[in-house]
Amino acid sequence: MFHSAPEKTKVVTAVVIGAGCRGSGYASYALCDRHPFKVIGVAEPRDDFRNKFVDKCKIPKENIFKDWKDAAQKEKFADCVIICTQDKLHKEPAVAFAKLKYHILLEKPMAPTEDECMEIVKTCKSEGVLLQVCHVLRYSPWAMKIKEIIDSGRIGDVVNIQHLEPPKGAASRCLDCPSSIERVCPYSAKKVYLEKLSNGHKGWPLSILHSSPDIENITELLKTGPYGKCVYDCDNDVMSNQVVNMQFKNGATANMTMIAFTEAICDRKVTVFGTKGELQCHGAGHSLVLYDFTRGDHDRIDTTAKMMKGLTGHGGADFYCIDSFVEAVVQNDPEKIRTGPDETLYSNMLVFAAEKARKENKVVSMAPDGTFT
Ligand SMILES: NC(=O)c1ccc[n+]([C@@H]2O[C@H](COP(=O)([O-])OP(=O)(O)OC[C@H]3O[C@@H](n4cnc5c(N)ncnc54)[C@H](O)[C@@H]3O)[C@@H](O)[C@H]2O)c1
Structure with a gap:
């Protein structure tokens, strides 16, 4: 169970820690026509950056801080915190705000050491808060689509073919394979050789099997030779x-x-x-x-x-x-x-x-x- 999911129509409120390049960027989400979202607090030591950010987001005085520690002194006053400090300054605020039950959007990398990374994860889990690390490209439409297509099976398995078992019911030679399986197998020797031949093609790869390929000699070679073996069930040990x-x-x-x-x-x-x-x-x-x-x-x-x-x-x-x-x-x-x-x-x-x-x-x-x- 995660701590305090805001209602769908409620404005999601956020505190930005580090109003530099990344922090001020995420604050622009408030301008998008998406979920109601408002940045209501900021911690930033550089006056010019902080002032500009405060103006942009109209942050109330009581929520403007020079250091994240001051913001963490206060009781929780927003739904989430967006931590955009430099890498070495991720762990401390992440752990502190998780303990205050803020959901966390944390810039990547999570932290520069294994121990710090593990502490962040452990704390967020034990406090029951959401943690999202900004591996931004994993959210880009192209990356999400790639994952969706792979998961759908449209391009088959992304593995070395030697790791695959032959489909259930397949024969060890393509010409003996049930047509229900052979028809949908992209590596069917029937498709690769015989179909090409019946379409009048006699060049590569048929010319590799026989100097004058015809239906009879190619069929015989596929029945007996290595080119007719099931790719999933043969002794070829070359990496695919x-x-x-x-x-x-x-x-x-x-x-x-x-x-x-x-x-x-x-x-x-x-x-x-x-x-x-x-x-x-x-x-x-x-x-x-x-x-x-x-x-x-x-x-x-x-x-x-x-x-x-x-x-x-x-x-x-x-x-x-x-x-x-x-x-x-x-x-x-x-x-x-x-x-x-x-x-x-x-x-x-x-x-x-x-x-x-x-x-x-x-x-x-x-x-x-x-x-x-
Ligand atoms: N996800 C991405 O694609 C991506 C891209 C670039 C950078 N980053 C990461 O984002 C983080 C921020 O990078 P940036 O380019 O915005 O850096 P930045 O230097 O522009 O911003 C960091 C801000 O943190 C402020 N800060 C320093 N000490 C602070 C404190 N005690 N309390 C509050 N704020 C404090 C700094 O004054 C500065 O404004 C880094 O961890 C960086 O590696 C991620």
């Missing part, structure tokens, strides 16, 4: 999603997120944050966008790739890859190669290090020669 976090010697950090199930296939999105600008790539076929912090504007940089027949893979990069190699051979120039022995060895060692970190659940350090511990 993974995040690798890296930190370099100069303090730069990078994270790589790999997701197997996406609308775009084989696409990469890259963002690089520098000290003077931000560079974004939304995948093949898009321009790069460079935002310059000094100028405050965007440059769109065209990266349209040549699409050479037979070499259109990876958004056209297949062509550039072999083109570099042939160029290097022609000119006998290793500089033309961007992925030669040393770079490639290091990249591969990085992958082994990431796998060690994942499997052993630990941070792995790499030396310049690619060895790691």
